[in-house]
Amino acid sequence: MNAEIIAVGSELLLGQIANTNAKFISSQLSELGINVYYHTVVGDNPKRLVQAIEIAEKRADLIIFSGGLGPTKDDLTKETIAKHLGRGMKEDLEAMNMIEAFFAKRNRPMTANNRKQALVIEGSEVLANENGMAPGMFIPLENSIVILLPGPPKELEPMFQFEAKPKLAKLVSDGGLIVSHVLRFYGIGEAELEDRVQHIIDQQTNPTIAPLAGDGEVTLRITAKAASEEEAWSLITPTRTELLEIVGDYLYGVNDDSLSSKLVNMLIENDLKISAAESLTAGLFQSELAAIQGVSQVLQGGMVTYTEEMKINQLGVPKEIIDQYSVVSAECAASMAINIKEKFNADIGVSLTGAAGPGKHADQPVGTVWIGIAFRDDEPLTFELNLQGMRNTNRLRSVKTAIYRLIQLLSEKGYRKI
Amino acid sequence: MNAEIIAVGSELLLGQIANTNAKFISSQLSELGINVYYHTVVGDNPKRLVQAIEIAEKRADLIIFSGGLGPTKDDLTKETIAKHLGRGMKEDLEAMNMIEAFFAKRNRPMTANNRKQALVIEGSEVLANENGMAPGMFIPLENSIVILLPGPPKELEPMFQFEAKPKLAKLVSDGGLIVSHVLRFYGIGEAELEDRVQHIIDQQTNPTIAPLAGDGEVTLRITAKAASEEEAWSLITPTRTELLEIVGDYLYGVNDDSLSSKLVNMLIENDLKISAAESLTAGLFQSELAAIQGVSQVLQGGMVTYTEEMKINQLGVPKEIIDQYSVVSAECAASMAINIKEKFNADIGVSLTGAAGPGKHADQPVGTVWIGIAFRDDEPLTFELNLQGMRNTNRLRSVKTAIYRLIQLLSEKGYRKI
Numbered sequence: 001m002n003a004e005i006i007a008v009g010s011e012l013l014l015g016q017i018a019n020t021n022a023k024f025i026s027s028q029l030s031e032l033g034i035n036v037y038y039h040t041v042v043g044d045n046p047k048r049l050v051q052a053i054e055i056a057e058k059r060a061d062l063i064i065f066s067g068g069l070g071p072t073k074d075d076l077t078k079e080t081i082a083k084h085l086g087r088g089m090k091e092d093l094e095a096m097n098m099i100e101a102f103f104a105k106r107n108r109p110m111t112a113n114n115r116k117q118a119l120v121i122e123g124s125e126v127l128a129n130e131n132g133m134a135p136g137m138f139i140p141l142e143n144s145i146v147i148l149l150p151g152p153p154k155e156l157e158p159m160f161q162f163e164a165k166p167k168l169a170k171l172v173s174d175g176g177l178i179v180s181h182v183l184r185f186y187g188i189g190e191a192e193l194e195d196r197v198q199h200i201i202d203q204q205t206n207p208t209i210a211p212l213a214g215d216g217e218v219t220l221r222i223t224a225k226a227a228s229e230e231e232a233w234s235l236i237t238p239t240r241t242e243l244l245e246i247v248g249d250y251l252y253g254v255n256d257d258s259l260s261s262k263l264v265n266m267l268i269e270n271d272l273k274i275s276a277a278e279s280l281t282a283g284l285f286q287s288e289l290a291a292i293q294g295v296s297q298v299l300q301g302g303m304v305t306y307t308e309e310m311k312i313n314q315l316g317v318p319k320e321i322i323d324q325y326s327v328v329s330a331e332c333a334a335s336m337a338i339n340i341k342e343k344f345n346a347d348i349g350v351s352l353t354g355a356a357g358p359g360k361h362a363d364q365p366v367g368t369v370w371i372g373i374a375f376r377d378d379e380p381l382t383f384e385l386n387l388q389g390m391r392n393t394n395r396l397r398s399v400k401t402a403i404y405r406l407i408q409l410l411s412e413k414g415y416r417k418i
Numbered sequence: 419m420n421a422e423i424i425a426v427g428s429e430l431l432l433g434q435i436a437n438t439n440a441k442f443i444s445s446q447l448s449e450l451g452i453n454v455y456y457h458t459v460v461g462d463n464p465k466r467l468v469q470a471i472e473i474a475e476k477r478a479d480l481i482i483f484s485g486g487l488g489p490t491k492d493d494l495t496k497e498t499i500a501k502h503l504g505r506g507m508k509e510d511l512e513a514m515n516m517i518e519a520f521f522a523k524r525n526r527p528m529t530a531n532n533r534k535q536a537l538v539i540e541g542s543e544v545l546a547n548e549n550g551m552a553p554g555m556f557i558p559l560e561n562s563i564v565i566l567l568p569g570p571p572k573e574l575e576p577m578f579q580f581e582a583k584p585k586l587a588k589l590v591s592d593g594g595l596i597v598s599h600v601l602r603f604y605g606i607g608e609a610e611l612e613d614r615v616q617h618i619i620d621q622q623t624n625p626t627i628a629p630l631a632g633d634g635e636v637t638l639r640i641t642a643k644a645a646s647e648e649e650a651w652s653l654i655t656p657t658r659t660e661l662l663e664i665v666g667d668y669l670y671g672v673n674d675d676s677l678s679s680k681l682v683n684m685l686i687e688n689d690l691k692i693s694a695a696e697s698l699t700a701g702l703f704q705s706e707l708a709a710i711q712g713v714s715q716v717l718q719g720g721m722v723t724y725t726e727e728m729k730i731n732q733l734g735v736p737k738e739i740i741d742q743y744s745v746v747s748a749e750c751a752a753s754m755a756i757n758i759k760e761k762f763n764a765d766i767g768v769s770l771t772g773a774a775g776p777g778k779h780a781d782q783p784v785g786t787v788w789i790g791i792a793f794r795d796d797e798p799l800t801f802e803l804n805l806q807g808m809r810n811t812n813r814l815r816s817v818k819t820a821i822y823r824l825i826q827l828l829s830e831k832g833y834r835k836i
Contacts, residue, residue, distance in 0.1 A: 015445025283701020
């Protein structure tokens with residue numbers, strides 16, 4: 001099955017937003033082993049939309065549309081496709097009920113154009129919209145499939161994942177199913193990881209293994225096609241084991257884990273309080289943890305000591321350490337980590353100090369960063385980074401590395417295996 | 419002139435990255451008044467690329483390609499287009515020199531495939547690449563124009579802006595030029611702003627006025643077409659004045675300003691030191707300021723006091739204030755702001771405390787946030803927000819509002835007019 005994704009919306013052609021829907025749908029289709037050969041973006045213009053459809057019909061047997069299902073006069077995807085297919089429209093009762101309930105709940109009168117949103121193309125299987133009013137459509141044609149999805153990502157993503165994808169999975173797996181398992185790595189480059197597992201990737205057909213890199217992280221997605229979930233896992237598990245024997249040291253999580261969600265959840269499960277003293281990252285470490293729900297159970301807070309004076313006066317780093325080793329040093333990082341742990345009454349104190357760029361800091365070249373970790377009464381650990389990026393990339397990479405080191409340390413201490 | 423943007427790269431079709439290049443180029447073309455009717459994405463496949471070119475030739479007179487100019491065997495945009503146009507390739511001396519210098523500097527041997535990057539299509543005007551090795555191309559054809567740009571955004575964006583855009587601007591302005599001026603607003607919704615200035619937008623043809631909204635900010639771009647820069651400004655200035663008479667209260671900056679760059683630069687110019695005490699934002703305010711170069715001249719640092727205990731013990735907020743008013747209150751915000759200013763020896767102390775969500779905090783509904791600002795010995799100011807977003811949207815919006823309030827306060831104090 002070869003797919004084309006057609007996004008409809010003038011805001012895309014004006015450069016007001018990027019086509020993240022096509023990215024999302026493509027990555028989902030790639031999990032199913034469905035090839036995407038083209039993305040097209042076209043404006044809110046029926047004539048040009050029809051031309052795009054005619055081109056897509058010649059080169060794809062799965063056409064997925066996003067956008068143009070709303071209540072305004074610009075929203076014409078549904079009407080244009082219905083006309084092109086020579087089909088009528090009918091009101092979907094379920095969608096109509098949801099729309100009426102939406103307005104009733106808010107005590108607002110429902111205008112006629114909202115009624116339009118409940119219309120679906122005849123012969124389509126309706127895809128429920130849990131986060132908006134416009135239903136999606138799955139239309140099986142003689143030799144192809146057409147899918148219509150709403151434009152807002154918060155509506156499109158769950159609708160695709162939970163309504164459309166299972167239908168497609170059923171088609172491509174010939175009655176079986178597809179199971180994916182993602183391994184998440186940090187601290188190893190994409191090229192090195194791929195190099196080390198390439199022989200496994202090459203010899204696999206079911207499951208397949210797909211590497212993906214971004215923002216310092218690398219993932220391997222293992223995807224199995226099988227008659228049952230059990231059978232799929234019996235294919236995935238030995239491959240997973242084989243991969244982890246080689247690069248398991250760099251594994252930090254699986255599936256939807258992120259570095260910060262993984263760390264925060266380990267801290268919560270083991271009731272470990274954390275605090276941080278930040279220099280170059282200036283609060284970014286704490287803010288990244290605070291993005292995760294439930295963090296208030298474990299994050300005590302901490303300090304941003306951007307100046308040398310504040311490191312001494314507020315955090316209590318001995319002036320002698322700074323004079324002897326500078327603020328960008330293992331010694332300063334260790335002192336910051338111990339002191340913040342004590343002051344903020346935490347089990348773990350973390351520190352980040354370094355030269356983010358563009359200029360040198362404390363005579364250290366740009367990208368030199370020291371991370372300190374003080375765990376209870378243990379001797380503090382320190383790590384040096386030599387980063388190559390621009391100022392804000394270096395700041396973010398420092399935070400990610402600190403989080404990764406903490407996950408590693410807690411795993412080594414047996415707090416919870418991944 | 420009608421444009422189509424063709425992005426070449428299988429990583430886009432696999433959903434590994436979004437097509438942000440098309441967004442960038444589209445917004446740039448929209449500034450020039452050039453209509454974009456289609457975006458296309460095609461993989462690293464010569465046959466399908468040629469088909470995409472043939473379709474684009476029928477519907478666009480400006481075709482811009484991104485991606486596929488690199489040294490690997492997958493990079494075939496240039497070769498495919500040259501063959502399609504029936505043109506040869508020649509080595510560009512300047513590009514070759516840059517490539518050789520790159521390898522010499524790093525003491526690495528230059529492999530043959532890198533030489534390939536210096537080849538350009540015959541008859542093209544070469545677009546210099548300041549951030550990479552592959553040069554771009556501007557190819558005037560009989561009735562149309564073809565532009566080739568490299569894929570990495572950090573190479574493509576400056577190349578388009580400084581090399582390709584001026585050539586296009588010259589063509590569309592009939593020997594004249596195009597000048598754009600962007601007004602940046604905060605604290606007013608897109609719908610309200612548009613509503614208030616719609617009559618001005620409607621009556622304008624030169625300059626034109628284009629509104630754009632995102633992330634709580636709204637911008638108005640004023641674009642004039644004229645024979646000289648002076649004449650363009652004589653068109654822009656009265657329109658700018660007319661707009662600012664209506665919505666000038668919400669203006670925070672112009673052109674490339676961001677809220678944080680604007681604030682940091684105002685602080686630097688007036689030598690004002692700043693510190694912050696953060697609860698729900700957990701360091702995000704300080705981290706946003708620290709993203710701006712030069713901030714170390716004015717950012718002293720501050721605290722993240724995520725728990726009530728730390729607000730009392732570390733920041734010195736009186737327990738009575740918290741008991742009487744709760745941690746989500748004007749009184750707590752004022753005390754936090756004053757104390758952090760004193761502790762961190764700053765001119766300005768800022769505080770953020772509130773309920774980010776998803777649960778209530780201190781019995782306050784999600785989205786209730788208090789911002790405190792203590793300026794030297796002035797009576798502290800406090801502001802209440804009632805935000806409607808999800809946890810992390812609320813956190814970011816709180817930070818942006820605090821920054822906006824600071825810019826407003828400093829402007830009112832006469833520190834620098836915008």
